[in-house]
Amino acid sequence: MTPKDVNVSAVQEHFKSPDPMIPYSARVTDIKPEAYAIATYGLMFVDEKIRAGYQFMPGQFNMIYLPGIGEVPISISSDPGDPERLGHTIRYAGNVTRAISRLQVGDIVGIRGPYGSAWPVERMRGQDLCIVTGGIGLAPLRPLIYTLIRRRSEFGRVILLYGARTPNDMVYVDEFPDWETKGIQVHTTVDRADEHWKGHVGVVPMLFYHIRLDPKQTTVVTCGPEIMMRFVIYEALARRIPKDRIYISMERTMKCGVGFCGHCQFGPVFVCKEGPVFSYAQVEPFFGLEDF
Amino acid sequence: MANTAPNIGSQICISKDYLQPIFEALRKRNYRLIGPTLGEGAIVLDEIQETWDLPMGWTDQQQPGTYRLAQREDRSLFGYVVGPHSWKRYLYPPVQELLEVERRKDGISAQPIPQDVTRYAFIGVRPCDLSAIAIQDRVFMGGPHQDPHYRARRREVFILAVNCTRPGGTCFCVSLHTGPKAAAGFDLSLTELEDVLLVEIGSEMGKEAISAVSWRPAGAFELQAARQLLAEAENHMGRKLDTHHLPDLLYQNLEHRRWDLLDKRCLSCGNCTQVCPTCFCSDMVEISDLRGQKAKRVRLWDSCFSLHFSHVHGGNIRPSIRSRYRQWLTHKLAFWFDQFGQIGCVGCGRCITWCPVGIDLTEETRAIQMEGTK
Numbered sequence: 001m002t003p004k005d006v007n008v009s010a011v012q013e014h015f016k017s018p019d020p021m022i023p024y025s026a027r028v029t030d031i032k033p034e035a036y037a038i039a040t041y042g043l044m045f046v047d048e049k050i051r052a053g054y055q056f057m058p059g060q061f062n063m064i065y066l067p068g069i070g071e072v073p074i075s076i077s078s079d080p081g082d083p084e085r086l087g088h089t090i091r092y093a094g095n096v097t098r099a100i101s102r103l104q105v106g107d108i109v110g111i112r113g114p115y116g117s118a119w120p121v122e123r124m125r126g127q128d129l130c131i132v133t134g135g136i137g138l139a140p141l142r143p144l145i146y147t148l149i150r151r152r153s154e155f156g157r158v159i160l161l162y163g164a165r166t167p168n169d170m171v172y173v174d175e176f177p178d179w180e181t182k183g184i185q186v187h188t189t190v191d192r193a194d195e196h197w198k199g200h201v202g203v204v205p206m207l208f209y210h211i212r213l214d215p216k217q218t219t220v221v222t223c224g225p226e227i228m229m230r231f232v233i234y235e236a237l238a239r240r241i242p243k244d245r246i247y248i249s250m251e252r253t254m255k256c257g258v259g260f261c262g263h264c265q266f267g268p269v270f271v272c273k274e275g276p277v278f279s280y281a282q283v284e285p286f287f288g289l290e291d292f
Numbered sequence: 293m294a295n296t297a298p299n300i301g302s303q304i305c306i307s308k309d310y311l312q313p314i315f316e317a318l319r320k321r322n323y324r325l326i327g328p329t330l331g332e333g334a335i336v337l338d339e340i341q342e343t344w345d346l347p348m349g350w351t352d353q354q355q356p357g358t359y360r361l362a363q364r365e366d367r368s369l370f371g372y373v374v375g376p377h378s379w380k381r382y383l384y385p386p387v388q389e390l391l392e393v394e395r396r397k398d399g400i401s402a403q404p405i406p407q408d409v410t411r412y413a414f415i416g417v418r419p420c421d422l423s424a425i426a427i428q429d430r431v432f433m434g435g436p437h438q439d440p441h442y443r444a445r446r447r448e449v450f451i452l453a454v455n456c457t458r459p460g461g462t463c464f465c466v467s468l469h470t471g472p473k474a475a476a477g478f479d480l481s482l483t484e485l486e487d488v489l490l491v492e493i494g495s496e497m498g499k500e501a502i503s504a505v506s507w508r509p510a511g512a513f514e515l516q517a518a519r520q521l522l523a524e525a526e527n528h529m530g531r532k533l534d535t536h537h538l539p540d541l542l543y544q545n546l547e548h549r550r551w552d553l554l555d556k557r558c559l560s561c562g563n564c565t566q567v568c569p570t571c572f573c574s575d576m577v578e579i580s581d582l583r584g585q586k587a588k589r590v591r592l593w594d595s596c597f598s599l600h601f602s603h604v605h606g607g608n609i610r611p612s613i614r615s616r617y618r619q620w621l622t623h624k625l626a627f628w629f630d631q632f633g634q635i636g637c638v639g640c641g642r643c644i645t646w647c648p649v650g651i652d653l654t655e656e657t658r659a660i661q662m663e664g665t666k
């Protein structure tokens with residue numbers, strides 16, 4: 001890096017008068033295809049100071065920026081214990097993510113963050129955890145799973161209920177055996193099986209019927225389409241899990257990530273500031289309201 | 293005539309002719325004066341040079357969905373209320389180029405684009421708008437992240453407030469306790485009396501601006517006249533909004549059938565959000581050169597009434613007009629309390645006047661109040 005490099009001046013500027021909209025350069029270090037139209041991008045900040053100072057909590061997100069294309073909020077899906085090597089699992093869905101699909105190792109993206117609330121790891125200590133998710137919804141939960149593995153003895157049972165539309169839509173499947181040896185029970189299901197699939201067929205909430213939860217000491221965390229989370233909450237409540245022990249991660253449009261643009265409003269909260277992680281107790285009055 | 297400068301908080305009288313020297317004093321201190329002026333068939337905000345640029349002798353007639361200019365019988369300087377513009381267009385411009393971005397081999401260079409650093413003197417800020425500025429201050433400067441551009445402009449602003457002695461047909465500031473008299477947040481505040489201007493000094497800068505002209509302490513007659521005019525104004529509000537239990541009322545009525553009726557009336561044009569002095573939502577667009585090497589990040593006013601506003605992959609969260617109007621009204625009158633500790637409406641009435649179909653939020657709220665929960 002040359003001293004003239006703008007990122008250096010940008011960092012200084014950042015510490016002097018923070019302009020929350022300035023992204024920092026990060027280089028794509030590796031690309032790992034995960035499933036159909038989904039890949040995980042390893043990213044590393046170009047600037048050493050930024051790299052060394054960057055930390056995040058499981059459940060938070062970054063704004064990822066491609067010059068000339070635009071910016072999108074994407075959950076961080078890598079290990080918070082190793083924040084220098086950021087990972088983002090991205091599904092190619094819109095303009096920006098489709099442009100991301102054309103990136104190669106060595107290319108540069110802009111990143112600002114981390115933003116938003118985190119899975120309440122401290123509040124989960126001593127609890128059994130039931131992580132329920134579908135498809136790419138596992139991405140914002142992977143940092144939590146890594147954290148749980150690292151501090152495994154502080155938690156009770158950890159169960160992952162994971163589903164996808166088809167076996168080809170599942171992410172991180174190659175890591176499941178490792179997670180299982182490290183004390184995470186993994187249950188999977190698919191909506192539509194193919195000729196190789198030997199597991200469960202059905203929607204994710206049905207997996208609740210294969211496990212037993214102790215309502216006195218279980219926390220349920222879920223991320224996925226709102227309709228899926230609604231039924232996960234339904235199953236959790238049916239098992240007498242308290243509302244404030246059910247956590248969800250919400251998705252809304254975001255243009256700024258810092259509470260200015262107004263796009264991510266969900267009733268009284270800004271999903272970018274107070275969320276994306278909420279307890280069900282917080283959002284209950286509005287959750288599931290049509291077109292809200 | 294007194295030689296010493298008046299104290300902050302004191303009320304003085306100056307001749308109407310002395311507004312001009314105050315303008316000049318401000319200009320000498322590098323302020324660019326923005327005030328009400330005739331244009332576009334309405335009273336709009338624009339640069340003003342002298343007292344003559346003010347819509348002297350004009351007034352406005354406002355009702356739901358209608359705005360007409362009219363001549364007054366007198367030569368009042370401030371005998372009208374607020375027009376379609378609000379001061380947010382200067383503090384938080386409709387189009388704002390934020391970053392200049394360039395792709396380089398070693399990274400993305402993102403440089404802040406130098407912003408408009410004009411020192412604005414806002415002439416004729418109505419009490420409702422003064423509250424609106426305070427509300428936007430909380431939005432852009434009150435949270436963990438601050439908008440540096442808003443802050444830079446806001447810090448420099450000089451505010452000459454004008455108390456309202458002639459409320460308009462869609463005004464309801466009294467319901468929201470934002471007017472008709474400016475309570476705080478100004479450098480100078482005027483009450484226009486028949487022959488003189490009653491001035492309250494609000495800050496050091498206000499004191500400095502007034503030092504250019506001769507003044508005398510306000511007498512009992514002037515103070516009483518102003519009090520009477522403002523008391524009368526309180527009784528002549530064109531609209532009324534019952535804010536009692538307002539957040540809870542809307543919380544409990546998110547599925548009220550009134551929203552279905554609004555679905556049929558509202559055009560979803562977004563006028564209300566553009567004229568609203570507190571609406572702050574913005575979009576971010578990317579303007580790129582053909583090679584995709586250089587780009588600008590531009591912030592534009594956005595509206596929760598546009599369909600794309602709530603777009604996430606797979607569709608829009610609020611596809612119906614019903615849901616978009618509900619979002620706007622409940623945000624303004626209910627959720628704003630949770631977000632910023634106060635209501636998001638100041639009672640200026642712009643959204644009522646400039647709604648092409650004359651939807652009146654006070655009427656909609658009353659309908660929900662009258663019909664009760666669900």
